Amino acid sequence: xxxxxxxxxxxxxxxxxxxxxxxxxxxxxxxxxxxxxxxxxxxxxxxxxxxxxxxxxxxxxxxxxxxxxxxxxxxxxxxxxxxxxxxxxxxxxxxxxxxxxxxxxxxxxxxxxxxxxxxxxxxxxxxxxxxxxxxxxxxxxxxxxxxxxxxxxxxxxxxxxxxxxxxxxxxxxxxxxxxxxxxxxxxxxxxxxxxxxxxxxxxxxxxxxxxxxxxx
Amino acid sequence: xxxxxxxxxxxxxxxxxxxxxxxxxxxxxxxxxxxxxxxxxxxxxxxxxxxxxxxxxxxxxxxxxxxxxxxxxxxxxxxxxxxxxxxxxxxxxxxxxxxxxxxxxxxxxxxxxxxxxxxxxxxxxxxxxxxxxxxxxxxxxxxxxxxxxxxxxxxxxxxxxxxxxxxxxxxxxxxxxxxxxxxxxxxxxxxxxxxxxxxxxxxxxxxxxxxxxxxxxxxxxxxxxxxxxxxxxxxxx
Numbered sequence: 001x002x003x004x005x006x007x008x009x010x011x012x013x014x015x016x017x018x019x020x021x022x023x024x025x026x027x028x029x030x031x032x033x034x035x036x037x038x039x040x041x042x043x044x045x046x047x048x049x050x051x052x053x054x055x056x057x058x059x060x061x062x063x064x065x066x067x068x069x070x071x072x073x074x075x076x077x078x079x080x081x082x083x084x085x086x087x088x089x090x091x092x093x094x095x096x097x098x099x100x101x102x103x104x105x106x107x108x109x110x111x112x113x114x115x116x117x118x119x120x121x122x123x124x125x126x127x128x129x130x131x132x133x134x135x136x137x138x139x140x141x142x143x144x145x146x147x148x149x150x151x152x153x154x155x156x157x158x159x160x161x162x163x164x165x166x167x168x169x170x171x172x173x174x175x176x177x178x179x180x181x182x183x184x185x186x187x188x189x190x191x192x193x194x195x196x197x198x199x200x201x202x203x204x205x206x207x208x209x210x211x212x213x214x215x216x
Numbered sequence: 217x218x219x220x221x222x223x224x225x226x227x228x229x230x231x232x233x234x235x236x237x238x239x240x241x242x243x244x245x246x247x248x249x250x251x252x253x254x255x256x257x258x259x260x261x262x263x264x265x266x267x268x269x270x271x272x273x274x275x276x277x278x279x280x281x282x283x284x285x286x287x288x289x290x291x292x293x294x295x296x297x298x299x300x301x302x303x304x305x306x307x308x309x310x311x312x313x314x315x316x317x318x319x320x321x322x323x324x325x326x327x328x329x330x331x332x333x334x335x336x337x338x339x340x341x342x343x344x345x346x347x348x349x350x351x352x353x354x355x356x357x358x359x360x361x362x363x364x365x366x367x368x369x370x371x372x373x374x375x376x377x378x379x380x381x382x383x384x385x386x387x388x389x390x391x392x393x394x395x396x397x398x399x400x401x402x403x404x405x406x407x408x409x410x411x412x413x414x415x416x417x418x419x420x421x422x423x424x425x426x427x428x429x430x431x432x433x434x435x436x437x438x439x440x441x442x443x444x445x446x447x448x449x450x451x452x453x
Contacts, residue, residue: 089247102402134405140242147246166411168400169365169372171271188271188366
C-alpha cells in the first residue's frame with residue numbers, strides 16, 4: 001500500500017515538473033500573428049508612453065498588450081524607458097529569458113535603440129550583439145560621458161521569425177523501486193532543443209552605477 | 217586520495233556546468249580608451265583533457281558509488297589526455313597566441329608573459345604588476361574536455377575559458393567572464409555559451425582514442441570560437 005502511494009506521488013511529481021508550459025514555437029507563432037493585427041500606438045516614438053528606468057533589478061515583460069510601433073526594421077511591441085539626467089557613467093544590463101519547454105522554447109531577442117532628448121536615435125544594437133548565457137539572451141549598454149545627451153532607451157523584440165536548433169545535455173533522476181524500497185538513479189540524456197524568436201517575452205533590467213539614485 | 221579526486225571532479229563538473237558563480241564584467245570600451253598595452257599571462261601548469269559524465273551511474277550509490285565514479289572519470293581523463301596529447305594540442309597556448317594577435321589587429325599592443333609553475337591564481341595580477349609595464353593585465357584559464365550527459369549518450373567536445381582583465385594602475389576589473397563552447401548544459405549555465413561541435417560525437421572513450429586528430433580538431437574549433445568571442449568583447453570600436 002505504501003509502495004503504491006509512493007508511486008502515485010512520484011507520478012504526480014513528474015507531471016508537475018513537466019508542467020503545463022506552452023511550447024515556445026506556439027508562443028512565437030501566436031505573438032507574430034497578434035503583432036500583425038496590433039494597432040500601432042503612434043506616428044512617432046515621441047508620442048509613445050514612457051516609463052522611468054527602474055533603479056532596482058526589475059523583471060518586465062513585452063506582451064501582446066504592449067505598445068506597438070512601425071520601426072524602420074519592422075513592426076514590434078516595445079517599451080520606452082526614460083533615462084535619468086546624466087551625472088555619472090553607468091550600465092544597463094538587459095536580459096531576456098527563454099520560456100517554454102526544454103525542447104521547444106521562445107525568447108524575445110531585444111533590439112535596443114538609444115534616443116536623445118528630441119527622440120532622435122543615437123545608438124542602435126540589434127540581436128546580433130546579444131550573448132547567450134544559459135536561457136538568457138543579454139547585452140550590456142554603457143552610458144558614458146560621451147552619451148550624456150541620451151535620454152531614452154527603446155526596447156523591442158526582433159521582428160525576424162527565426163529559430164535555432166541545439167542539442168542539450170540534460171541530467172535527471174529516475175526513481176527505481178526495489179521491493180519495498182526506492183533509490184534515486186541519476187540519468188543523463190541528450191535532447192534536441194529549438195529556440196524561437198518571439199516579439200514578446202519576459203526580460204529583466206539590471207542597472208549598475210546609479211546606486212545613489214536607487215537609495216533616494 | 218580518492219576523496220580528493222572526487223572533490224576535484226565535483227568542482228570540475230560544477231565549474232564546467234556553469235553552476236558555479238561566474239563573475240562577470242562587460243568591457244566598457246569608451247571608458248577604457250587609455251588601455252593601449254595589455255600583458256597576457258600564460259600559465260605553465262600541465263594541461264589535461266577531462267573526460268566527464270554528468271550523470272555517472274556511480275553517483276546514485278552514495279559515497280562509495282561516488283568514489284567509484286570519480287575513479288572511473290579520472291581513469292578516462294588520463295586516457296583521453298594521453299590520446300589527444302596536450303603537447304600537440306596546446307589549447308591554452310593557442311588561445312593566448314591567437315587572442316594576442318587579434319588584439320594587435322584591434323590596435324592594442326600586447327605582451328605574452330609565461331607564468332612560473334604553481335603561481336597562485338590570487339597572486340597572478342600582483343606578480344605581473346611588479347614584473348611588467350602595461351595598462352592592463354589579462355589572465356585566462358582554458359579547459360578542454362569531453363563530456364557525456366550519461367552512460368548511454370555520446371561524449372561531446374567542450375571548451376571553457378575564464379578571462380579576467382584588470383587595469384594595471386588601480387586594479388579595477390575591466391573585463392571578466394567565462395565563455396564556453398560545445399556541449400550544451402540545460403538552462404542553468406552562467407557562462408556565455410557558443411554552440412558548436414555537433415559533428416564531433418564519440419560513443420565512448422575508445423572512439424576518442426581511435427580518432428585523436430579529429431578529437432583534437434574539435435577542441436581547437438572551440439578555441440577558435442571562444443577566441444573570436446573574447447576578441448569581439450574587447451574590441452575598441
